[in-house]
Amino acid sequence: MPPLCWRHHTLIQALLSRGPLKEKEFQSIFFDVTGKSVDSHQQLFNEYLRKINMELSYVQFELRACRNQYEGGVYYGVINNVADEQSKLGTRYTVPQIAFYKGIIEAIVQDATAQGTISNIAALNVRLENQGASTQVPPAFKNFSMSQKEKSLQEFVQDQWLCTTPDGKIGLGVRSFLDLRSWFHNNEVPTCDVCNEAGIKADLCPNGSCTVRIHEYCLKAKFSQSRIDKVCPKCGTQWPYVVAKAEAVEEEDADVHQPPLVRKRPRRSRIVEEDESQPPSEPLGRRNLRSSRDGQEDESDGPSQVQPSSDPSSRRVRKVEDEESIGQRRKKVQTSNDGSGSGPSQETRRSTRTSSRLHR
Template identity: 25%
Template structure:
């Protein structure tokens, strides 16, 4: 990282920004608490340029709401698919609302442009079959947000304890074991009869998390149900209880 003009003030501000991931302009100004904030950010980005990072300011409520809606649909995808189709992604764009719960106008063309931008900026990955999933950048930079927001819905690899959205899972539905493909390959490499590291059931490697790059995602948004914090019955996103304990399906 370039050090010319890069002071301890820049370093402290950068540490705070990294810990928060995202912050409002008011929070950023409180952290800096001096004049010439634009010049300060310019110096900060000069120092970050050598490691291909940038401190950005954004005012686009629509794109922010859209990417959060996409993240929610991907993380909550039924049967741990951790991806959604382009049709389902565009359907999410049509449901966007602002903080006042009023609809946000986003045309299909604008939604498609934003999807292209999210892929270009490496927040999302688009598979050969047109399915959108979380990128490595999202999993690394938004790890704290994802774990805090989705808690028991997000999955961690039993071996390396990092988030896993593509990999293998135990054939026993009640078992919590999830593995990255590379972790599974290393762990089971010398076993003639692989068994689950958690429950010791036979491990086939054919029960998957996520979809293969050439498998199309469902055209409808189908979410897993969230559980109440008190451990009660499962509830849907609208707070309504599902009499059968099943999944909620929304037409795309």
């Protein structure tokens, strides 16, 4: 098997130096080092992870993905598969801090309501004496003060071993979901009936005697995207799951196919089309002459001046104007012809009479 290339090393170093990364962030790094997106190259992405885990297995490490049970997001991180005394030497936490962390984890997973959280006061009141392997309490546990507990809580949250929920309570961090999968299984933490992962933060079956619990995001995938009855998969009790408005709208859009809207065409456009379909009512040469004249006017006067119109009323007005101009020309020609045949015109006679009077 060929050794890992620099691209594999970059992915490992990103997770080791930054800690667990969101799915989109890790996929973005994969795109930067390979030039290929996960959406179109899912098989290549899986091959990269498989090859990395083959090499990390020699040192008991693993690149793993998990889902944050509080907000449903997917995260990637590198975890240690061995939890022995030698591996504890690699941590910067003290022995009392590790015992304090274990006490908080046990208090959270033992919650019968599966809320996945405990109050800040309950976390600070965790007794370290119950975490010792022997009956004799180490002096370091006795001397672990309340201020040290508060400081340790802040460090656990900062390092993503724990988290603070919006209501101010303490919950498990992303690194706990990544690293404690085998610990959850060994301590028989109830699992989700859909994904078979530990149901730390989950919804319980309404039937008090039923032990089924399902993550909130698993409920959404199970009930909102199908038309099956919303009942418990084990006892058949009706599950009080309310479909959100956004989910209901998506489901209606997927099922109901409405016909496309038919827009009515404007009445004027129909008249224009009918008029254009008719043969021209005036000679072609005169229409071409008018079109060229109108085009010149548009170029000189701009778009706000008279423009060629396809309105039938404007065509009729132009036709009447042409007929009137033709009639006026005919009258002038007739008048001139009448004057040439009968002698001098009226104006000529008036000027002759005026001149004769002056001579007298």
